[in-house]
Amino acid sequence: MATQHSRSAARIMMAPAVILLLGWMLVPLTMTLYFSFKRYLPLRGGDLGWVGFENYIRFISSSSFWPSVMTTLTIVGGVLAITVVLGVFLALLLNQPMWGRGFVRILVIAPFFVMPTVSALVWKNMFMDPNYGLLAHLWEFFGATPVEWLSQASLTSIVMIVSWQWLPFATLILLTAIQSLDSEQLEAAEMDGAPATKRFAYITLPHLGRAITVVILIQTIFLLSIFAEIFVTTGGAFGTKTLTYLIFQRVLESQNVGLGSAGGVYAIILANIVAIFLMRIVGKNLDT
Amino acid sequence: MARNVTQRRKILNTAAAWTIGLLIFFPILWTILTSFKTEAQAIADPPIFLAFDWTLENYGAVMERSNYSRFLWNSIVIAGGSTILGILIAVPAAWSMAFVPSKRTKDILLWMLSTKMLPAVGVLYPIYLLFIQFGILDTKIGLVIVLMLINLPIIVWMLYTYFKEIPGEILEAARMDGASLKEEVLYVLTPMAIPGIASTLLLNVILAWNEAFWTLNLTAAKAAPLTAFIASYSSPEGLFYAKLSAASTMAIAPILVLGWFSQKQLVSGLTFGAVK
8 A cells, every 4th residue: 555655755754753863862872971981070170081981980889879779779669669559459449430430530640740849849848847747737636746757757758759749640550451351250250259359369450460560660760760859858868869869969060970971871771671671561562 | 238238339439539539639739728828827736727818919929029920931832832843743753654654663663762761860961061052051942852852752652543543444535536645634634633633732731841850950040940930949938838839839730720631641641552
């Protein structure tokens, strides 16, 4: 059906998008690689020559590297655990017959549309503030001493804020997946006397497997690079410096571009490991 | 008897779902409520929920003090501009991939997706440097370009998924009836594609509106959108909860409304069609 003529027309129509994305990928990436092998301090002498792998070694051996990796993993792991578990639960609940499901859906999805700087600041001030925050009032109501959330329990606080932002995403996707489950299968199992827990474990959960994987992979990619939530709450203090934040500080705050770029390359490699798995799943689903 | 059981279960489900839904929504509700309080009432102990003197003064104060309208305008231009530009570039690409697929189409789509995975911080300095070189640091056009590029893969993907669902036979039939390529695109394809394009537009406006890495790092005084405007409240002086709430409410309200309309498209849009 497709003629030679339409094929070349198609190629021309694709060209702008392909060329732009190719440029967007290759140009900055090449520059990051280039800088990562240089001692480059824009404010203190500029380009001070090639240094081989020194930046890569220094970035890893700096005392803030491993803590930042641990912080990143804690945040990503914590948020994933909370959003997936609560997401499955919420999706199951929202799939039950009830009144006003559409309205509840709207309430549940809302946090996803709140810009990160707003949700971080609202949580920081109006909920987690040790004097005026609602959580402090709640703690006092029960006779407990209010927690200084963002300094004493900084990582927990960040995980809470970010989980609140991402729970809607997980819930919505898992709900969509549950709705495609064949209800006859569940009814048959119920007739055969399978208890609810077994029906969940052997029918619903396997059916959700793929959706859960997709949620985990997509969230991981976004969570690895969360920035605004830390920028406006702790500014990287109290052990909340993630890999992304560490690189940001090296590059823009202390203007050590060579070192920051080496860190950037590590971040790219890390993200790509996750991306490969995601692409496999998406690719399988794509029949052109 | 059985009906009673299902009825009771329905009541329980409803109660549980509404409770949890309200709990999740509560921070937003609380922000909106606080925006109508006086600063003293905003930090009252015990907290006041509804019985306060409703006032609009915070909205007035925010608009006056921080030149809110300029931030809002920047957000509109950046989110709207990057989305429209992205769609203009993506429509032909998605169209050709959906209707004239080749052996490489799948690879191109996946490769486009892979550019989305590039962590922003990894290319922060190069982009920063390029922006200085081209003199577009702290300009709206600079952010329009960057946000267009980071969302382009999603736009192409979403449009591709929608275009794929338009049956090719209809196009063939139009061709048989002697429609030219132009007529085919204009009168057959476009009307069918408009819903898909509209929801792509919606989702990407939301994503661009809320983007908070590039908008924070590439703007200062001139081109800063609402994300940066809100971030400026992170080092407060004096009483400010009510004003923070008013500013926040204004920043999120338009997107909340748009978002509720787009929740159906959200799933296939953000999972690249892996979950439908």
